[in-house]
Amino acid sequence: MARTGSAESKGERTRRRIVGHATLLMYEKGYARTTIDDVIAAAGVTKGSFYFHFSSKEELGCAVIEAASEHILSRLREALDRPDLSPRGRIEAMLKEIQGIVEEADCSRGCILGNLALETSSSHPDFRERIAKAFREWSELIASELQEMKAAGELPADFDCAAYADFAVSALEGGIMISKVTRDPSPMRNSVDLILRQFEDYKKPDRDNPKTISRRKGR
Amino acid sequence: MARTGSAESKGERTRRRIVGHATLLMYEKGYARTTIDDVIAAAGVTKGSFYFHFSSKEELGCAVIEAASEHILSRLREALDRPDLSPRGRIEAMLKEIQGIVEEADCSRGCILGNLALETSSSHPDFRERIAKAFREWSELIASELQEMKAAGELPADFDCAAYADFAVSALEGGIMISKVTRDPSPMRNSVDLILRQFEDYKKPDRDNPKTISRRKGR
DNA sequence: CATAATAGACTAACCGGTCGGTATATTATC
């Protein structure tokens, strides 16, 4: 038992190092083409050490997905946790954060959750479910922020926040996918822009036209 | 008794059969997890025969992507080639066609182009480029239809058709992805619905008030 | 010293691709 105290034990550090390098490799090459030998070489550990910390490649995959989900969602939550901004400003901050995450990799690696989802979801139900949960949480984050926009009168009263949040997640993931395939950041940026534009020019219904979200020019 | 006239030769039929079964397998399991042995067993041919028709697995992958691109795009073009419908009706028909293609597979297999794109684009530049071309063509199809809507007064004069077409493709591919991951058709349907809704309530400016509802253009 | 952690040789299965060979059609030659 080397576990007492608050400091991270050596084993925990090793495990984290393995997950970190595995994440980079799987982000770059996908799950199947990332071999255990790749991972241990990158992390500087041996086979025996690896299999002391992980029982299988699948368990490593789970750890990678878990860590990536937490990393991404915490960055998004951080972007939304800005009391100094209006609800709309916070959504914008969140979208920019996504854009930043993707552009850190030149848009050429896409989104690790989307990548692993499409590659492995038919063979690894546990991967699939964990990733589905991350997308659901992301959508809920957006939806609750849209609710706040609505409460602040920045959206029409009949605006369907949940549906639009799902739509935004789809448009973003799709944009990231097309950016990866075309090696061009503009599809993803275009998704960000057009999502933002939906919110741009709704005017608090002064009394006459509460029904439609208008789309007049703004900016 | 071959070769004469327009009939397909025996070799061509075999090749097509191989591609067809390979497409189903790669749609289901992805590229890496589809083995040549899988393909030849499904198509009922032997290794030797396979390697007579294809020089490598990669060449098979190209053939699958090519065939899938043509198949999908031709179905979309067909849906758009309906002179009896209004431009908006044609877009709706195309979206329903996409929905149909995906729901034929219970939404659980996603889109074969998107799947292969995310799995292989970092290792197979030729796959990536061919798929990028298909997405580009799809977007152009939508954009030109939006142009017709605009000409028919169903969209504001400053509507940015190209940007919106890209956005629609992103939202659809993203919706298909989320539907695959969640095994639930609603995210994809939601994308279809919200795309259609964008067009729903623009009213032709009745000569006196030409700027009532318009959207900003450009980026 | 007990156990956590590391070391790395080894294995068994898998998989893409090869190779020598066969069968059947098409074309060339006399």
Place this chain on the structure above:
DNA sequence: GATAATATACCGACCGGTTAGTCTATTATG
């Protein structure tokens, strides 16, 4: 029009490299 020559199509055993995972031995660490 018989036959030789060639091209097309197919057959399946086999090979070599790769890969996930195992096993036994050894070294830190509390």
